[in-house]
Each structure stands twice: as structure tokens, then as C-alpha cells.
Amino acid sequence: xxxxxxxxxxxxxxxxxxxxxxxxxxxxxxxxxxxxxxxxxxxxxxxxxxxxxxxxxxxxxxxxxxxxxxxxxxxxxxxxxxxxxxxxxxxxxxxxxxxxxxxxxxxxxxxxxxxxxxxxxxxxxxxxxxxxxxxxxxxxxxxxxxxxxxxxxxxxxxxxxxxxxxxxxxxxxxxxxxxxxxxxxxxxxxxxxxxxxxxxxxxxxxxxxxxxxxxxxxxxxxxxxxxxxxxxxxxxxxxxxxxxxxxxxxxxxxxxxxxxxxxxxxxxxxxxxxxxxxxxxxxxxxxxxxxxxxxxxxxxxxxxxxxxxxxxxxxxxxxxxx
Numbered sequence: 001x002x003x004x005x006x007x008x009x010x011x012x013x014x015x016x017x018x019x020x021x022x023x024x025x026x027x028x029x030x031x032x033x034x035x036x037x038x039x040x041x042x043x044x045x046x047x048x049x050x051x052x053x054x055x056x057x058x059x060x061x062x063x064x065x066x067x068x069x070x071x072x073x074x075x076x077x078x079x080x081x082x083x084x085x086x087x088x089x090x091x092x093x094x095x096x097x098x099x100x101x102x103x104x105x106x107x108x109x110x111x112x113x114x115x116x117x118x119x120x121x122x123x124x125x126x127x128x129x130x131x132x133x134x135x136x137x138x139x140x141x142x143x144x145x146x147x148x149x150x151x152x153x154x155x156x157x158x159x160x161x162x163x164x165x166x167x168x169x170x171x172x173x174x175x176x177x178x179x180x181x182x183x184x185x186x187x188x189x190x191x192x193x194x195x196x197x198x199x200x201x202x203x204x205x206x207x208x209x210x211x212x213x214x215x216x217x218x219x220x221x222x223x224x225x226x227x228x229x230x231x232x233x234x235x236x237x238x239x240x241x242x243x244x245x246x247x248x249x250x251x252x253x254x255x256x257x258x259x260x261x262x263x264x265x266x267x268x269x270x271x272x273x274x275x276x277x278x279x280x281x282x283x284x285x286x287x288x289x290x291x292x293x294x295x296x297x298x299x300x301x302x303x304x305x306x307x308x309x310x311x312x313x314x315x316x317x318x319x320x321x322x
Contacts, residue, residue: 012055013107014306015100018275019241022100022302023055024068026108028310032083037074041083041121044069045090052085053321054310060321063087063238066097074119079111081119088236092122093167095245095277095298099135102127103302122167134301137245141284141293142166142253145207153198156191166249166296169206170232171199172216180219180229180272185239188217188272192233216247221270229270242300243269243277249296252281256294263294276300 010028014021030048032040044052054060056067063086071081082101084091091097098118105111106129115128126138146163149171153159161173173195178187192215199205199212206212215233222229232240232247240247248269255261267279277298284293312319 010310012306012308012310013104013304014308015103015107015302015304017096017099017103017242017300017302018271018277019273020096021065021305022068022094022097022104023061023065024070024101024104025051025055026070026104029069032069032071035074037071037081037083037119037121040071040074040081041090044083044085050320052090054312054319055321056085056087057321059318060310061087063236064241066091066094066100068094068097068101070101073117075117075124078117078119078124079105083121086234086236087238090121091168091235093120093125093140093246095137095139095167095247095249096240096242096300096302098125098127098137098245099300100302102129102135102137103133103304106133107304107307134299136297136299139245139249139296139298140167141289142249142281142296143284143289143293144250144254144257146204147254147257149204151195151198151202151204153191153194155194159195161195162254163204163206163212164250164253165206166251166253167246168214169210169212170214170216170247170250171195171204171212172218172247172250172254174218176217178217180217180231182273185272188231189233189237189239192217192231192239193237196233214244214247216244216250218251221268222274223270226268226270226276228267229272231272239272241271241273242275243271245277245298245300248277248279248298252279252296253294256281257292
């Protein structure tokens with residue numbers, strides 16, 4: 001078998017944020033050209049999907065990995081642009097992935113402690129790298145679209161949930177009846193998938209008919225000093241090992257809408273494996289989504305786990321993924 005590699009060596013740096021992996025393609029990837037990040041995301045989806053498959057699906061990847069393609073910035077003053085993707089497609093925004101991206105940029109020596117702007121397909125976010133390695137992401141505005149929607153779930157029962165935007169669309173449910181721990185992952189995955197299917201069947205959507213592609217099951221924290229715990233089903237069928245940055249943002253928007261959390265008040269969100277994001281919000285500028293939006297901030301820590309060159313052997317039928 002030939003051991004020749006692809007003509008353009010590709011370098012990836014992996015990290016994990018609260019247990020959830022991020023794989024950043026830092027060089028050797030496709031050129032998405034100029035234009036907005038939304039246009040570049042569409043170009044990536046339409047013309048370069050084999051890169052997503054190569055990095056985020058088996059045999060090189062897996063269902064849990066979130067990929068991030070670095071691009072030149074869209075806006076003056078931003079450090080870079082990024083297109084997030086996973087095993088089934090592209091993603092608008094990824095909170096844990098942004099924390100992982102910042103940790104990767106610091107590892108590469110491209111940024112130091114301080115605040116940095118990053119352009120994403122759903123808007124520019126600000127991320128502050130603290131001296132101790134923690135990262136605080138100022139996310140895009142989040143808001144609740146629908147409150148306490150009743151949903152019949154076949155094989156389960158009637159549940160209720162909020163539909164909220166936190167950079168992705170979420171259905172946030174409290175009355176699911178399952179313990180949020182790793183001993184019940186099978187049941188949590190099954191129920192979340194059935195909720196997602198029931199939302200589609202009932203034609204319950206985000207604003208403008210957008211698909212609700214994340215399901216967030218909520219419950220009490222394990223640690224008394226924390227405030228909540230979540231299980232998040234991501235597009236592609238994997239669950240988020242981290243507390244989910246966009247999911248935590250959606251949760252903050254719902255808390256704010258209910259008057260249950262004041263601006264600046266800290267909310268500590270646990271994931272199903274016990275990792276924690278520290279979050280808060282500030283009011284969004286007047287006019288954002290009818291004045292109902294909030295600006296979420298979340299703080300977490302990522303650790304680099306791998307720095308590698310991707311090898312494409314020309315005779316490998318699965319070199320570009322399954």
C-alpha cells in the first residue's frame with residue numbers, strides 16, 4: 001500500500017471542554033473565499049463537505065466530535081472566522097467549541113490573555129482568555145420564542161418545554177421524569193430522540209419555521225453550590241458531554257423571561273457527566289427580538305489533547321470518511 005499523503009498537509013488540534021471534544025482544522029483545509037461567514041458556511045456545505053466527513057465521521061472521527069474550520073476574519077478587528085460542523089452537517093454557533101478554539105489559538109501562540117472577537121455564521125462573538133486559562137464567551141443574543149409548549153411524546157407521556165434560541169434552537173424540558181446521570185444515558189437518548197421527532201411531527205419550530213435540532217432535558221444539580229443540570233441531545237444523535245454553551249444560553253434566556261434570574265447573577269450549569277459552566281447574562285440592546293433577548297456569558301476551561309497531521313492515503317476508500 002502506498003503511504004503517500006494528500007498534496008496539502010492538513011493540521012488538526014484537538015481539545016475538550018468539560019469532556020466535549022473540539023477538532024480545529026488549523027491549516028491545509030479548503031479555502032472558503034471571502035464574503036460573510038454565513039456565505040462561507042454555505043460554501044463549505046455545498047462544495048467541501050468531504051472535509052466535514054473526513055474529520056467528524058468514522059474512521060478518523062466519531063459522532064461526538066465538533067469540528068471547527070478556521071478562516072480569515074470577516075470583520076476588521078476580529079482574530080479569525082470559524083465554521084463549526086459535526087457528523088451530520090454544519091452548526092451555526094458552538095459555545096464549548098468556541099472555548100476549545102480559544103484554547104487552541106492560545107496553544108498555537110496566536111493569541112494571549114485578553115478579549116478577542118471571533119466571527120461565526122450567526123454573528124461575531126467575543127471571547128476572553130483569562131490568565132488562568134479559563135475562557136469567557138460572550139454569545140450572540142439569546143431569547144425565548146415559545147413558553148411551556150405541551151407536547152405528546154409517543155411511548156412516554158405529555159411533556160412541556162420552552163423553545164429558545166441560544167445560537168442554535170432548543171426545546172428545554174423539565175417534566176421528562178428521568179434522572180440526569182450517566183447510568184440512564186440510554187433512556188435519556190431515547191426520550192430526547194422521541195421528543196425531537198414529536199416536535200417535527202407537531203410542526204413546532206423556532207422562529208421562521210427553523211428546525212429545533214437540540215433537545216435539552218433539565219433537572220436539579222448534584223452539587224448544592226450549583227443551580228441546574230442538563231442533558232443535551234445534539235444534531236446527529238450524540239449527547240453533549242459539556243453543559244452546552246448554546247444550551248446554557250437558551251436556559252439563561254428562559255430564566256430571564258420568567259424573572260427567575262437577574263442580570264449579572266451567576267448561574268452554574270452542570271452537564272450530565274458533572275462538568276460545569278459558570279454563566280450570567282446582561283440585557284440585550286433595545287429592539288433585539290422585541291426587547292426580549294439577553295446577552296449570555298459563559299465561562300469554562302478547555303484542554304488541548306492532540307496536535308497532528310491528517311494523512312490521506314490515496315488507496316484508502318474511507319480516507320474522506322464514511
